[in-house]
Amino acid sequence: MKAKITWAGDARFDAESGSGHQVTLDGPPDHGGKNQGPRPMEMMLMGLGGCTSFDVMSILKKSRQDVVDCVATLEAQRADTVPSVFTDIHVHFTISGRNLKENLVKRAVQLSAEKYCSASIMLEKGGVKITHDYEIVAVD
Structure with missing residues (x-):
């Protein structure tokens, strides 16, 4: 099983599973995020x-x-x-x-x-x- 996590600026990361599915992870605004995805x-x-x-x-x-x-x-x-x-x-x-x-x-x-x-x-x-x-x- 593999995963790839790529920084996308601020506190946001783009995560990709080994099976090719993607999800955006983001932090809360008080930690520099924009709430664009789950923590x-x-x-x-x-x-x-x-x-x-x-x-x-x-x-x-x-x-x-x-x-x-x-x-x-x-x-x-x-x-x-x-x-x-x-x-x-x-x-x-x-x-x-x-x-x-x-x-x-x-x-x-x-x-x-x-x-x-x-x-x-x-x-x-x-x-x-x-x-x-x-x-x-x-x-x-």
């Missing part, structure tokens, strides 16, 4: 959310669950001192579908957290406390 730590949080969501949906599809929507909402706390690392992250899943079985949703979230999500497992090894919960929304 690098926000990207880490979004990466964690994407990683665990990918796992949960994959597991639920293999379990033949009729999911119509999956939203992961993440909240993180950071240390007050430099380096301002994540200390706690909470991931809340809202999973909507038809006749979803709670035990399978719970299992998918748990498997992602404990076995499959490389991002969350890596962050936990670095001392971040990550918690998860979910809600199921029934649709017709």
Whole structure:
């Protein structure tokens, strides 16, 4: 896996993934940025959310669950001192579908957290406390 980060002036950087996708990273105005993209730590949080969501949906599809929507909402706390690392992250899943079985949703979230999500497992090894919960929304 590769990435390329190119300075684009002020506190802005253009990031390109090895697969050719691009995103602009920028700092807040009080740090010389113009708020033209997410902060690098926000990207880490979004990466964690994407990683665990990918796992949960994959597991639920293999379990033949009729999911119509999956939203992961993440909240993180950071240390007050430099380096301002994540200390706690909470991931809340809202999973909507038809006749979803709670035990399978719970299992998918748990498997992602404990076995499959490389991002969350890596962050936990670095001392971040990550918690998860979910809600199921029934649709017709």
